[in-house]
Amino acid sequence: xxxxxxxxxxxxxxxxxxxxxxxxxxxxxxxxxxxxxxxxxxxxxxxxxxxxxxxxxxxxxxxxxxxxxxxxxxxxxxxxxxxxxxxxxxxxxxxxxxxxxxxxxxxxxxxxxxxxxxxxxxxxxxxxxxxxxxxxxxxxxxxxxxxxxxxxxxxxxxxxxxxxxxxxxxxxxxxxxxxxxxxxxxxxxxxxxxxxxxxxxxxxxxxxxxxxxxxxxxxxxxxxxxxxxxxxxxxxxxxxxxxxxxxxxxxxxxxxxxxxxxxxxxxxxxxxxxxxxxxxxxxxxxxxxxxxxxxxxxxxxxxxxxxxxxxxxxxxxxxxxxxxxxxxxxxxxxxxxxxxxxxxxxxxxxxxxxxxxxxxxxxxx
Numbered sequence: 444x445x446x447x448x449x450x451x452x453x454x455x456x457x458x459x460x461x462x463x464x465x466x467x468x469x470x471x472x473x474x475x476x477x478x479x480x481x482x483x484x485x486x487x488x489x490x491x492x493x494x495x496x497x498x499x500x501x502x503x504x505x506x507x508x509x510x511x512x513x514x515x516x517x518x519x520x521x522x523x524x525x526x527x528x529x530x531x532x533x534x535x536x537x538x539x540x541x542x543x544x545x546x547x548x549x550x551x552x553x554x555x556x557x558x559x560x561x562x563x564x565x566x567x568x569x570x571x572x573x574x575x576x577x578x579x580x581x582x583x584x585x586x587x588x589x590x591x592x593x594x595x596x597x598x599x600x601x602x603x604x605x606x607x608x609x610x611x612x613x614x615x616x617x618x619x620x621x622x623x624x625x626x627x628x629x630x631x632x633x634x635x636x637x638x639x640x641x642x643x644x645x646x647x648x649x650x651x652x653x654x655x656x657x658x659x660x661x662x663x664x665x666x667x668x669x670x671x672x673x674x675x676x677x678x679x680x681x682x683x684x685x686x687x688x689x690x691x692x693x694x695x696x697x698x699x700x701x702x703x704x705x706x707x708x709x710x711x712x713x714x715x716x717x718x719x720x721x722x723x724x725x726x727x728x729x730x731x732x733x734x735x736x737x738x739x740x741x742x743x744x745x746x747x748x749x750x751x752x753x754x755x756x757x758x759x760x761x762x763x764x765x766x767x768x769x770x771x772x773x774x775x776x777x778x779x780x781x782x783x784x785x786x787x788x789x790x791x792x793x794x795x796x797x798x799x800x801x802x803x804x805x806x807x808x
Contacts, residue, residue: 448486448517453509455481457498458804460768467584469610469640476764481546483554485517490554494715496542498806503543520551524721541693548719556791564786567752573785574750580763581607591626598627601781606634617652624656634660643672650680662687673706690740698726702733713740727753744769744776747784
């Protein structure tokens, strides 16, 4: 048991990393990704957390959350979580506030692991040492050659599932799905993500085409706020298509509404948005209570720890952009082996900042 150790400092910085090319999904395009990195110190050790969010998230951590957390016992993460939610009461809980809280919470879990000398997975009661991944990219503005090279490449590396973005007409997306089905063969599962691009009947039409091609996962066929629409798709989409959503849930209350509505076959959660590892584990318990499997959205170097501790977890997302950033920014970032990601034996999250490499990407307020 470690001695009582109060948090002495909380700080955050933002870094904007250009993408290799402009990327697009069914509803958005982007040419950079911003990562907000939070560090929490106590007992001469430093915990590391992060979220993918606007740079203003770092300012909220520095100007608001730091004062709420400093002085709290570093291992008493529930107390820190309560303090953070109290102090943002009048700012609005969803969105930036929850992403800021998430980054601090993750840093506290990393710090707690270092204080106890154990990986975060062990603190959470991990039941396995590795978990399956699915390769995620296949952006809507990729050429056919780019699409085949990326998703086919993951299949060759041993990934058992790959996911592509969609958002165009039924005819065009049917052609693109057929292209990838031919590239990866029948042994690799094909998944699609519309990012809420379709209306209900459009999505049903896509689901029919997807089913004929053996697609097993249809993510956000309609807006994730349209719980009735998701339930409609879940009820009417032919097998083997399963409906998934949940990446935009910022708190346990949204997860509960989604599950009570019977809106998804598989729930998604993102620890960089839903209150950190603390919020993620709550979502996992809630999903288990509804007998619904869970999948982690993005940020694979972070999610491997709770992913290996959650009994109803099916896989993690190996998202193209985040896999590049995490390898660039963090020493110790795990790499896939035959389509799986393993927790290493280092304390905390096992990540160390490559500080010299961060400066060119720094976002100045």
